[in-house]
Amino acid sequence: MDPSARRSLLAAFLRATPRAGWWGLGMAAGLAFAVVPALHLWVPVSSPLHVSDYTVAVAGKIACYATVAVALDLVWGYAGILSLGHGLFFALGGYAFGMYLMRAIGRDGVYHADLPDFMVFLDWKAYPWTWAGTQHAAWALALVVLVPGVVALVFGWFAFRSRIRGVYFSIITQALTYAAMLLFFRNATGFGGNNGFTDFKRIFGFPISAPGTRVALFAASVLMLLATLVLCRWLVESPFGRVLRAVRDGESRLRCLGYDPLRFKLLVWTLSAVLCGIAGALYVPQVGIINPSEMSPANSIEIAIWVAVGGRGTLLGAALGAVLVNLAKSWFTQAVPELWLFFLGALFVAVTLFLPDGVVGLLRKLRPARRARAARPAGAKGSIEEVVA
Amino acid sequence: MTSRILLLVLGLAAWPALATSLDPTLLKGLAADDSEEKLAAIGRLTAEAGPEAAAVLSALADGRLQMAGDRFLIADGDKLRDAATGEALPAAPDGADAIIINNRVRRALQGSLAVLRVFDVDRKVRLEAAQALGEAVTTDLLPVLDRALSREKDGGVRELLVLARARASLRSPDPAVRLAAVKALGSGATLAVKAQLATVTQAGNEPDAAVREAARSSLAAVERRLLLADAVDRVFSGLSLGSILLLAALGLAITYGIMGVINMAHGELLMIGAYAGYAVQVFFAKHLPGGQDWYVVAAVPVAFAAAFLAGVIMERIVIRHLYHRPLESLLATWGLSLLLIQSARVTFGAQNVQVANPSWMSGAVSILPSAVLPWNRIVIVAFSVAVLTVTWLLLGRTRLGMFMRAVTQNRAMAGCVGVPTGRVDTLAFGLGAGIAGLGGLALSQISNVGPDMGQLYIVDSFMVVVLGGVGQLAGAVLAALGLGVASKFLEGVSGAVLAKIAVLAFVIIFIQKRPQGLFALKGRLSEG
Numbered sequence: 001m002d003p004s005a006r007r008s009l010l011a012a013f014l015r016a017t018p019r020a021g022w023w024g025l026g027m028a029a030g031l032a033f034a035v036v037p038a039l040h041l042w043v044p045v046s047s048p049l050h051v052s053d054y055t056v057a058v059a060g061k062i063a064c065y066a067t068v069a070v071a072l073d074l075v076w077g078y079a080g081i082l083s084l085g086h087g088l089f090f091a092l093g094g095y096a097f098g099m100y101l102m103r104a105i106g107r108d109g110v111y112h113a114d115l116p117d118f119m120v121f122l123d124w125k126a127y128p129w130t131w132a133g134t135q136h137a138a139w140a141l142a143l144v145v146l147v148p149g150v151v152a153l154v155f156g157w158f159a160f161r162s163r164i165r166g167v168y169f170s171i172i173t174q175a176l177t178y179a180a181m182l183l184f185f186r187n188a189t190g191f192g193g194n195n196g197f198t199d200f201k202r203i204f205g206f207p208i209s210a211p212g213t214r215v216a217l218f219a220a221s222v223l224m225l226l227a228t229l230v231l232c233r234w235l236v237e238s239p240f241g242r243v244l245r246a247v248r249d250g251e252s253r254l255r256c257l258g259y260d261p262l263r264f265k266l267l268v269w270t271l272s273a274v275l276c277g278i279a280g281a282l283y284v285p286q287v288g289i290i291n292p293s294e295m296s297p298a299n300s301i302e303i304a305i306w307v308a309v310g311g312r313g314t315l316l317g318a319a320l321g322a323v324l325v326n327l328a329k330s331w332f333t334q335a336v337p338e339l340w341l342f343f344l345g346a347l348f349v350a351v352t353l354f355l356p357d358g359v360v361g362l363l364r365k366l367r368p369a370r371r372a373r374a375a376r377p378a379g380a381k382g383s384i385e386e387v388v389a
Numbered sequence: 390m391t392s393r394i395l396l397l398v399l400g401l402a403a404w405p406a407l408a409t410s411l412d413p414t415l416l417k418g419l420a421a422d423d424s425e426e427k428l429a430a431i432g433r434l435t436a437e438a439g440p441e442a443a444a445v446l447s448a449l450a451d452g453r454l455q456m457a458g459d460r461f462l463i464a465d466g467d468k469l470r471d472a473a474t475g476e477a478l479p480a481a482p483d484g485a486d487a488i489i490i491n492n493r494v495r496r497a498l499q500g501s502l503a504v505l506r507v508f509d510v511d512r513k514v515r516l517e518a519a520q521a522l523g524e525a526v527t528t529d530l531l532p533v534l535d536r537a538l539s540r541e542k543d544g545g546v547r548e549l550l551v552l553a554r555a556r557a558s559l560r561s562p563d564p565a566v567r568l569a570a571v572k573a574l575g576s577g578a579t580l581a582v583k584a585q586l587a588t589v590t591q592a593g594n595e596p597d598a599a600v601r602e603a604a605r606s607s608l609a610a611v612e613r614r615l616l617l618a619d620a621v622d623r624v625f626s627g628l629s630l631g632s633i634l635l636l637a638a639l640g641l642a643i644t645y646g647i648m649g650v651i652n653m654a655h656g657e658l659l660m661i662g663a664y665a666g667y668a669v670q671v672f673f674a675k676h677l678p679g680g681q682d683w684y685v686v687a688a689v690p691v692a693f694a695a696a697f698l699a700g701v702i703m704e705r706i707v708i709r710h711l712y713h714r715p716l717e718s719l720l721a722t723w724g725l726s727l728l729l730i731q732s733a734r735v736t737f738g739a740q741n742v743q744v745a746n747p748s749w750m751s752g753a754v755s756i757l758p759s760a761v762l763p764w765n766r767i768v769i770v771a772f773s774v775a776v777l778t779v780t781w782l783l784l785g786r787t788r789l790g791m792f793m794r795a796v797t798q799n800r801a802m803a804g805c806v807g808v809p810t811g812r813v814d815t816l817a818f819g820l821g822a823g824i825a826g827l828g829g830l831a832l833s834q835i836s837n838v839g840p841d842m843g844q845l846y847i848v849d850s851f852m853v854v855v856l857g858g859v860g861q862l863a864g865a866v867l868a869a870l871g872l873g874v875a876s877k878f879l880e881g882v883s884g885a886v887l888a889k890i891a892v893l894a895f896v897i898i899f900i901q902k903r904p905q906g907l908f909a910l911k912g913r914l915s916e917g
Contacts, residue, residue, distance in 0.1 A: 082716045158897055167651045167715045171851045172897065178848050179893045182886045297848070301653075301723050308720060341731040348724020349707055352717040 016234035021316075025226050032063075032222035037215040056214050057286055062326045063221035064283040067228050069306040069322035070315055071275035074232050076304070077313030078241060079268050080248030081165070085173030086276050087300035088180050089148035093277025094290040095184075096147050098197035099131055100140030101208075101285060105201045117199070118192045128190040137204060144281040145274050152273030153266065160265045165251070174297045184292035196291025203285050214286070221282045225319065228275055232315050235268075244268055305344070308351050311358025320359060411441045413461075413473040419449060420456045420488055427494050435501040436532045443505040445472050449488060450498045457485040504530060507537040512546065519549035524581055526557045545755070552577045556585055564597040571600055575607030578614040586611060622761075623877045629766035629835070631873025632773035635866060636828030637846050638853035639780060640821030642865045645854060647797050647817045650708055650718045654726035655850065656843025658822045660733060661699050662692040662829025663838045667742050682747040685834070692830040693823040699729075700822020704815050712814075726843070733840040741839040750834065769831045776827055781862055783820070793817050852896050 017025070036059070039051040068090055075081045102116045111120040115127065133139040155176060159169055187193035206213045235241050246254045247261045254261055284290045293299070302325075310321025325347070332340040355362060415437060418430030431449075434442045448454040448463040454472065455462040461472035462485060469478040469485075490498070506518035519537075522530065534554045541547045555573035558566050571589060574582055589595045589604040641655050652658075669688040673681050680687075703725055711718035746765050753761040784790035792813045795803040804810045832842070849872065857868030872892060879888035 076716075080716075082719065084719070155897075167719060168855060170716065170719055171651065171848075172855070175848050175852060175893050175896075179890045182889055186886055297844075301720070304720055305724075308717070338731075338735070341727050345724040345727030345731065348727065349721050352714075352721040352724075353707065353710055356714075356717070 012238065013230075013234045016237040017230055021233070025229065028222065029226060032219050036218065040215055041211055053211070053214065056218050058330060060214070060218035060221045060286040061283060062323055063218070063225045064279045064286070065303075065306065065326055066319035066322040067221070067225045067279035067282075068276050068303055069310070069318040070225070070228050070232055071272040071279070072303050073307045073310075073312060073315055073318035074235070074275075075268055075272045076307060077315075077318070078236050078248060079244040079265060081265065081269060082167075082170045082304065083173045083269075083272075084170045084297065084300050084304065085177035086272070086303050087297075088173075088177035088295050089152060089273040089276035090280040090283070091180075091184075091290065091292070091294040092148045092151060093144045093280030094284040094294065095191055095197070095280075096134075096143035096277070097140055097281035098200075098284050098290045099134035099143070099191075100137055101200040101203060102197050103131075103135045104203065105199065108201050109199065116192070116197075118187075118195065122187055130190055141281070144277050148273040148277030148280075149270055152270045156266050156269040157262075160262050160269075174300065177295050177300050178297050181292045181295035181297075184295060192291070194291065196289060197284070198289040198291075200285060200288060208285055208288070217282065217286050221279075221286070224278060224282055229315055229319065235271075236315070240264070302344070305348055305351065307358075309347065309355075309358055311360030314358070314360045317358050317360035324359070411437070411439075411445065411473050415442075416445065416461045416472060419445075419454070419461065424491060424494055427490070428497050431494070431497055431501055432529075435504060436529075439536070440508055441472075441475070443502065443508055446498055446502055446505065448472070449490065450495065450502060452487050452489070454488050455485045456488055457482040504533055507533075507546075507550065508540070512543055515541070515543070515546045516549070519546050519553060523549050523553040523556065523579075526553045528557050528560045531557050548576070552582065556582075559585070559589065564600055567595070567597065568600050568603055571603045571607055574604075575610045577611055578618055580615070583608065583611050583615060619881075623881055624874055625762055625766065627874030627877035628870060629769050629873075630877060631870035632770050633828055633832050633835075634846070634849055634853050634873055635869035636773050636776060636831060637825055637850035638857070638865050638869055639777070639862070640823075640825040640828075641850055641854050642821075642857065642862075643780075643793075643824075644818050644821040647793055648708070648712060648814055649715055650711065651715065651722070651851075652703075652708070652818075652821075653719055653722040653847070654703065654729060654843075655722075655821075655825055656845075656847035657726045657729040657733075658696045658699060658825035658843070659829035659832060659846060660729070660838075660840065660843040661696045662826030663744070663833035663842060664733060664737060664742075664829075665692040665695040665826065666830040666833045667737075667744050667838055670744060682749060685747050685750065685830075688830055689827065692826040694826075696826025696829070697819045697823035700825075701815055701819040703822070704818040708818065709811075709814070730840045730843075737840070739840060741837040744833040744838050746834055765834045769834060772827075772831055776824060777862070777866065780820075780824065784862070789813070789816060852892065856896055856899060 036051055036056065039049055040053075040056055043050045045052075068086060072083060072086050075083060105116065107114065109117040109120075111117055113120045115124060119127075134143070155173075159172060164172060183189055184191055184196075185194060191197070200208050202208050203213065203217075206216075236244065243254070243259060243264050246259070247264060251261055280290075280294075303322075306322040306325050307318045308321070309325055310319065311317030328343070329340065332343055351358065357364070415433055416430070418426045418433070421427055421430070431446065434446055444463065445454065445461070453464040455464060455469075460482070462469045462478065462482075463472050464487075469480075470476060471478065503518065503521060507515050507522065509515050509518065522534070526534075531554065534550055534557060538547065538550050538554065541550060551573055555570040558570035559574075561567055561570070571586070574586055577583075586604050586608040590601055590608060592601065595601050595604065637655065637659055640658070641652065644650060644652055644655075666685070666688040669691050670684045673684040673687070677684075703722075707721050707725060708718060711721055750765045750768050751763075753763045754767070755761045782790075784793060792803070792808045793816075795806075795808050796810050796813050796817075800810055829843075832838075832846070836842070853865060853868045853872055856872065857864035857866075875895075876888050876892050879891050882888075883891065
């Protein structure tokens with residue numbers, strides 16, 4: 001590859017996110033890397049400006065959720081593939097990193113044994129083969145990417161090859177995560193059964209509940225979210241993104257034009273799964289537990305409503321939706337827990353009926369002037385010739 | 390065989406004596422101060438084995454047996470009668486005193502009374518008693534068994550008694566008796582018989598080689614029968630699971646075929662049907678206690694109507710607006726399902742509620758020894774066949790059915806020739822919902838009724854729709870029954886969880902080979 005091509009790739013990468021977007025991302029980064037750590041670590045607890053442990057944990061968790069929402073928006077909003085099984089990839093990433101965290105406990109568990117507590121409890125003598133090498137953080141991190149990636153690749157290849165799409169694809173992904181949940185519920189599967197992994201003590205040698213570690217994990221989650229936003233923005237603004245939209249809007253026509261949608265769908269699908277896996281790996285040390293209920297169909301479909309609330313096909317909207325819905329969830333489950341499901345159910349119905357473009361769509365409608373400005377000249381270059389070139 | 394005929398003759402000879410009265414000398418020891426003597430008398434009475442002996446023993450157990458001089462009296466409320474002759478007494482004679490027993494005697498009495506239940510007039514009681522005897526039989530019960538056999542007319546009870554007798558005879562010192570017993574055991578089909586025979590085949594337990602050989606061939610016969618019974622059992626529970634899946638999937642297939650909308654709240658329509666059954670049961674318990682047994686029949690229209698109504702409301706308010714956006718309709722209907730689950734939780738409580746089988750649906754038919762088909766499952770299979778037939782007739786033979794098929798094939802054209810497509814949509818959705826409600830009622834008869842019950846079946850019923858294709862009832866029927874039976878068989882091999890995973894993997898692989906099972910898409914989704 002000659003240097004000019006590389007430069008133009010980089011330039012395209014940087015240009016994909018508009019200037020205002022970079023400003024926003026920079027502010028978010030400043031908040032996450034400087035303001036929150038400072039307020040959490042150095043402002044005394046008594047001060048009203050202090051950011052509590054709980055707030056940092058919730059914010060970190062929501063950043064992970066927002067990453068998942070952006071990943072789902074990439075496949076749903078742009079390629080028209082609604083996955084009701086993204087919770088599976090999230091949980092697989094979490095489990096992959098959880099294995100490392102479990103082994104990092106060492107002999108500090110309840111039974112003070114070499115094996116994790118649940119294995120002692122099951123009277124196992126050695127790690128099953130699935131755990132091989134997970135004492136090395138590097139291999140565990142590789143698994144975080146590999147396991148969701150390979151599962152998504154294999155499943156996607158089978159599903160897309162036989163041209164399963166639309167609602168059929170959605171319900172098959174739902175069945176996939178359901179089956180995986182059942183599998184992980186079994187003790188014999190070797191991942192802690194019902195209880196999953198918990199009681200983590202340290203991560204990369206640092207105590208896991210120390211304020212410094214918490215802030216670092218939070219910052220890493222926000223960084224992941226910002227990186228995902230930039231990466232996805234670049235993808236959807238590129239010719240590749242135009243093909244994805246063509247898949248969404250008229251797959252048969254695209255095929256007539258000589259494109260094979262399989263590879264495009266497979267790539268974006270696998271990428272989305274990998275992003276979810278990484279988010280899951282960041283989520284587990286902050287929440288301190290991973291169990292099979294993360295794979296329940298209800299969890300996965302909730303991700304879809306985050307995206308729908310924020311606005312499909314907007315990326316930033318998906319992240320916004322994840323933040324809004326999860327803040328509402330935190331408030332409801334503390335204040336009026338019995339009303340939460342009513343609220344969530346009504347949200348599903350109301351958003352699909354009255355707010356098909358989500359909050360972002362609503363804002364655009366309310367401020368048409370801004371919308372006109374947002375329609376940059378770049379929007380005009382979507383001709384077929386360019387995409388083919 | 391000869392020995393059985395001989396027994397029969399002996400039994401018949403003993404019959405008249407039993408029918409009229411009891412030998413008074415048999416009763417003697419019952420009043421003895423010594424527990425040993427009492428026990429011996431109980432043993433003698435047990436061996437006597439007749440309704441009179443049973444009456445005396447149960448009176449003794451309840452403290453109703455009195456002693457006046459050397460006469461034994463049984464108190465029945467405020468009436469008294471002579472225990473030996475059965476003659477009624479006008480008033481209590483002087484010095485009548487209840488016989489008191491200690492715990493040891495009481496235990497022996499309970500055992501004897503359990504054995505004597507094989508003489509009860511109720512066939513069900515006899516059947517249970519014979520079953521219990523077969524499990525824990527001893528040599529000293531042989532005379533009782535012979536007597537019971539001589540009087541027993543019912544084939545099922547006889548079979549159990551013969552088995553029990555054979556097992557008792559195995560302890561006999563005579564090899565010929567043991568050989569006959571082993572051969573008789575060969576017609577059994579319970580795990581207990583199998584275990585018993587397996588011990589006989591071992592040289593340590595059975596000295597005679599011929600008996601061991603006979604035991605081996607009997608064992609093989611029993612094992613074959615057990616295997617068959619197991620297979621019958623699995624096929625049948627698979628069929629009943631399949632027929633529930635069918636009721637669930639039928640509605641899904643109709644609504645999907647016509648409107649291209651997959652209804653994620655379909656499982657909750659099952660739940661509505663089940664709770665409707667529960668409500669009818671509560672209503673009957675309060676207002677019509679006499680008709681309790683028939684509440685299920687009354688619940689059929691109620692369950693259908695409740696789910697139909699819920700379906701029509703859902704269609705009118707929400708789903709109608711989402712026909713052109715199938716993916717979003719998934720989300721909206723999921724939201725509806727959350728609302729319905731939470732409403733059920735608020736109304737009926739988060740705990741499961743009890744829905745009882747009516748008496749005519751409980752119990753079982755035994756087609757083979759040890760292969761029993763529970764009545765509730767038989768009724769469910771028959772019920773879903775009936776619902777399927779009605780649906781098929783409705784779709785194929787009525788005007789509404791014709792409209793539905795027309796809309797499925799070409800909505801625009803159907804509208805042009807005057808089919809009221811909007812109303813057909815609503816009715817079709819209501820029909821699908823109502824069928825799901827019937828499925829829920831059926832489900833309430835074999836499993837728990839709770840707010841979350843619909844969630845358990847929704848994934849399975851989607852698999853049926855995926856496998857069976859859309860728009861053909863035959864596909865749905867085959868897929869439902871196939872999935873039901875396959876998952877029951879796999880459960881036996883690998884456990885329930887792996888069975889579910891295997892079924893899912895199978896569905897995914899199957900649609901690789903036959904995507905037309907999937908892709909017989911009609912209606913609005915045929916666009917690519």
